[in-house]
Amino acid sequence: MLKLNGNYLKMPGSYLFAEVARRAAAFSGAHPGADVIKLGIGDVTLPLPRACVDALKRAADEMGSKDTFMGYGPYEGYDFLREAIVEHDYAPYGAKIGADELFISDGAKGDCGNIGDIFSQDCVVAVCDPVYPVYVDANAMSGRAGDFADGRWDNIVYMPCTSDNGFFPALPERVPDLIYLCFPNNPTGMAATREQLRPWVDYANEHGSVILYDAAYRAYMTDPSLPRSIYEIPGAENCAIEFGSFSKTAGFTGTRCGWTVIPRALRRGGESLYDMWMRHQSTKYNGTSYVIQRAAEAVYSPEGQAQVAEMIGYYMENARVIRQGLSAAGLETYGGSDSPYIWFRAPEGQDSWSFFDRLLSEAQVVTTPGSGFGPSGEGFIRVTAFGDAARTREAVERIKSIL
Numbered sequence: 158m159l160k161l162n163g164n165y166l167k168m169p170g171s172y173l174f175a176e177v178a179r180r181a182a183a184f185s186g187a188h189p190g191a192d193v194i195k196l197g198i199g200d201v202t203l204p205l206p207r208a209c210v211d212a213l214k215r216a217a218d219e220m221g222s223k224d225t226f227m228g229y230g231p232y233e234g235y236d237f238l239r240e241a242i243v244e245h246d247y248a249p250y251g252a253k254i255g256a257d258e259l260f261i262s263d264g265a266k267g268d269c270g271n272i273g274d275i276f277s278q279d280c281v282v283a284v285c286d287p288v289y290p291v292y293v294d295a296n297a298m299s300g301r302a303g304d305f306a307d308g309r310w311d312n313i314v315y316m317p318c319t320s321d322n323g324f325f326p327a328l329p330e331r332v333p334d335l336i337y338l339c340f341p342n343n344p345t346g347m348a349a350t351r352e353q354l355r356p357w358v359d360y361a362n363e364h365g366s367v368i369l370y371d372a373a374y375r376a377y378m379t380d381p382s383l384p385r386s387i388y389e390i391p392g393a394e395n396c397a398i399e400f401g402s403f404s405k406t407a408g409f410t411g412t413r414c415g416w417t418v419i420p421r422a423l424r425r426g427g428e429s430l431y432d433m434w435m436r437h438q439s440t441k442y443n444g445t446s447y448v449i450q451r452a453a454e455a456v457y458s459p460e461g462q463a464q465v466a467e468m469i470g471y472y473m474e475n476a477r478v479i480r481q482g483l484s485a486a487g488l489e490t491y492g493g494s495d496s497p498y499i500w501f502r503a504p505e506g507q508d509s510w511s512f513f514d515r516l517l518s519e520a521q522v523v524t525t526p527g528s529g530f531g532p533s534g535e536g537f538i539r540v541t542a543f544g545d546a547a548r549t550r551e552a553v554e555r556i557k558s559i560l
């Protein structure tokens with residue numbers, strides 16, 4: 158009798174965004190003509206920067222000509238893109254990462270989950286709570302999470318991030334092997350300082366843990382004193398893997414390109430984690446499309462940089478409007494100054510889904526209930542700055558008017 162992967166069968170059924178979509182659709186069905194504004198799902202809405210579209214077209218033409226056609230590319234990605242990433246995203250910040258320590262991917266989500274393949278099923282995993290669900294679910298599928306009951310997995314180390322600790326986790330008592338950190342954070346919208354990250358790097362080096370650092374929102378940091386990369390912290394090259402993405406930086410959510418950094422110095426059990434991941438990629442991945450890597454390279458051209466800055470400026474103006482509007486309405490509001498997410502506490506001690514329903518029925522605004530991101534998200538709501546500017550202003554006015 159064929160047996161399925163039992164780990165998948167332990168996964169809780171209802172996926173957060175599916176339930177949000179179900180409730181929004183039910184509301185629209187019951188109120189035809191209602192003008193619903195969606196500030197829920199974290200997808201971008203502005204088109205690709207012109208420089209990227211032009212590069213895509215040029216690369217497509219190269220593929221159509223015998224003397225410039227490209228077949229299989231290097232498993233770790235083309236030099237031109239790895240070098241551009243290092244030159245713009247690492248070297249200027251003093252992070253001593255070489256182009257030969259990068260793997261180009263089709264986005265950060267896959268690598269954040271698949272990186273677990275090079276570690277034992279016995280590894281103990283720690284995540285921030287609330288958390289981007291991918292880290293937990295991918296490890297649950299690999300059998301590392303234990304069993305699911307009452308909204309949590311019994312073998313995951315949940316590190317509460319609450320208003321009491323400034324939404325930054327304390328070092329856990331049970332020492333994890335793998336530690337997922339994501340800053341600026343989804344969903345809380347909070348960024349991390351050097352002083353906050355340093356003890357984590359020291360802790361990981363002391364205990365032999367590996368930090369899996371998700372920097373997908375690095376481009377949204379406005380405070381110049383904040384670290385853009387974990388490798389700005391001394392010693393991180395011995396304990397950290399970092400994930401980057403063009404999805405939020407340059408609108409590549411549908412275009413698909415990101416990268417993973419594994420420093421050559423990072424070894425565990427005498428083995429190079431770079432070599433192990435190369436073995437993984439050369440077996441299970443045949444590289445990111447050439448045309449897409451050319452489009453990503455164009456992000457770093459002078460025109461691309463200007464266009465990306467304008468795009469991020471547009472979203473961050475939305476973030477400012479949301480943050481200021483909700484704060485002025487008396488809501489306890491976090492994030493939104495170094496990230497495109499605003500995290501706020503539902504008023505009068507309401508739970509996340511109750512206030513979600515109230516925002517939907519009274520203001521016709523779709524948000525994301527914080528409880529969907531983990532037990533410590535209960536009582537909070539996440540809104541995103543990725544929408545249209547006029548619609549975002551309208552949504553904020555409606556929320557203010559119902560409070």
Ligand SMILES: *Cc1c(COP(=O)(O)O)cnc(C)c1O
Pocket residue numbers: 199263264265266267289339343371373401402403404405409410414415
């Ligand atoms: C959006 C997002 C990503 C990006 O994933 P891609 O696969 O690169 O699109 C990664 N991490 C977090 C926390 C995100 O919210």
